Amino acid sequence: MLTAMLLLLLAAILAFAVRAGLARRRAEKALKESRQRFERAFTHAPIGMALVAPDGSCLDANLALCELVGYDRDELLLRDFQSITHPDDLEADLHHVRMLLAGEVPAYQLEKRYLRKSGETVWILLSASLVRDLLHGSPLYFVAQIQDITDRKEAERHIRHLNLTLEERVVLRTEQLAERERQLETLVGKLLAAQEEERRRVAYEVHDGPTQLLIATHQLLQAFAEDHPPGATVAPGALDRPLQLAQRAVKEARHIIENLRPTALDDFGLAAALRFLVEELRDEGWDATYDEGDLGDQRLAPELETALYRVAQEAINNVRKHAATNRAALSLSRVANRASEAGQPNGKTPRVRLEVRDWGRGFDAADDPRRGPGAAGPGTRVGLSGMRERLALLDGTLLVESKPGKGTSLIAELPLPPEAPTDDEAMRKVHTS
Ligand SMILES: Nc1ncnc2c1ncn2[C@@H]1O[C@H](COP(=O)(O)OP(=O)(O)OP(=O)(O)O)[C@@H](O)[C@H]1O
Ligand SMILES: [Mg+2]
Numbered sequence: 001m002l003t004a005m006l007l008l009l010l011a012a013i014l015a016f017a018v019r020a021g022l023a024r025r026r027a028e029k030a031l032k033e034s035r036q037r038f039e040r041a042f043t044h045a046p047i048g049m050a051l052v053a054p055d056g057s058c059l060d061a062n063l064a065l066c067e068l069v070g071y072d073r074d075e076l077l078l079r080d081f082q083s084i085t086h087p088d089d090l091e092a093d094l095h096h097v098r099m100l101l102a103g104e105v106p107a108y109q110l111e112k113r114y115l116r117k118s119g120e121t122v123w124i125l126l127s128a129s130l131v132r133d134l135l136h137g138s139p140l141y142f143v144a145q146i147q148d149i150t151d152r153k154e155a156e157r158h159i160r161h162l163n164l165t166l167e168e169r170v171v172l173r174t175e176q177l178a179e180r181e182r183q184l185e186t187l188v189g190k191l192l193a194a195q196e197e198e199r200r201r202v203a204y205e206v207h208d209g210p211t212q213l214l215i216a217t218h219q220l221l222q223a224f225a226e227d228h229p230p231g232a233t234v235a236p237g238a239l240d241r242p243l244q245l246a247q248r249a250v251k252e253a254r255h256i257i258e259n260l261r262p263t264a265l266d267d268f269g270l271a272a273a274l275r276f277l278v279e280e281l282r283d284e285g286w287d288a289t290y291d292e293g294d295l296g297d298q299r300l301a302p303e304l305e306t307a308l309y310r311v312a313q314e315a316i317n318n319v320r321k322h323a324a325t326n327r328a329a330l331s332l333s334r335v336a337n338r339a340s341e342a343g344q345p346n347g348k349t350p351r352v353r354l355e356v357r358d359w360g361r362g363f364d365a366a367d368d369p370r371r372g373p374g375a376a377g378p379g380t381r382v383g384l385s386g387m388r389e390r391l392a393l394l395d396g397t398l399l400v401e402s403k404p405g406k407g408t409s410l411i412a413e414l415p416l417p418p419e420a421p422t423d424d425e426a427m428r429k430v431h432t433s
Contacts, residue, residue, distance in 0.1 A: 394415075
């Protein structure tokens, strides 16, 4: 009986041991599979992953991290994370690590830079948490997840740069506009003063020229009338002098009118008016020439002719006043479109160009006459800026080239309306459309 009971007990113990062994093997197998799954997930994760000891040394690193920093796994296991962190970002990182170790935060995220093995910098987003011993709570290792954010950072830097450039441009443009406004205000002031000055000048000219001649004529005629009662004989040539004076008065009056509004411009056009201007200079003893390119058959629009004529007049006045020479050359021509404006239909928007050149003393064209030593109050030094404004109103430009001792060249250009296509061109267009 005892023996039978012992046998039964032995059999039960044996069965239990066999079951326990089976259960342990199953558990070990499950654990092994779970570890393998974790290892595979860890090794092949698309973002960098690492297990890091509390002192920063690397316990394990996956492929993505190795690729990111350029070290192979064995090299990384010999390093700590302090050594691959950019020195400027280390303190911020260590500060978070201390908080994690002290249990102040459960995890942290940080954007920082790693130094690749090649020395390059790579921006990463680090997410770190701490695994503790279950029994005592002491820190075991950090789990670090590392994402490459270099592209995002580069895009952010680019956007910041663009914003900055945009802001700089806005500031520059605003300054330019403010400066332009100041220039216009100064110019308006100068033009008003110049207008007053011009009125005074015309009044003096009328007073000193034709008026004096007419007064003299009047006096001579009065004396003649007193000396010659009705029926008295008139000696031949007795009226020659008053007639001469009256003729001079008419000539001077014409001269004043010509300056106020050049009739030659109205009657014959710009080219002829410029030719007359040069002839007048020659009459005064100047060595002056006038050259004319092919200007086409049509006359320029009146506002273009007036603008260019006034520019020529002021340029000649400047030579007279400042250049200390009487050698000058004027030329008028039609020029092709500038390269920068190509893209116009057929690239053919033509321009009319007036050049006034002298071989006088010249000046430093880079000096701003509004600020230079000779800069004075309103009404002075209006010439060049007035020319510029006059041309700008018609979309034109003024180029002043001058150097002390080298003479001065002034080039005014105004755009002409696009030419009507020639018959050939019109035909080509019809065929190609
Ligand atoms: N052809 C030139 N030769 C030498 N200097 C010149 C010549 N043209 C202009 N300048 C210089 O440029 C300055 C500015 O010329 P601008 O025509 O604007 O004024 P201005 O002739 O002095 O006065 P305003 O024209 O108002 O009567 C002149 O004062 C002179 O110093
Ligand atoms: Mg002038």
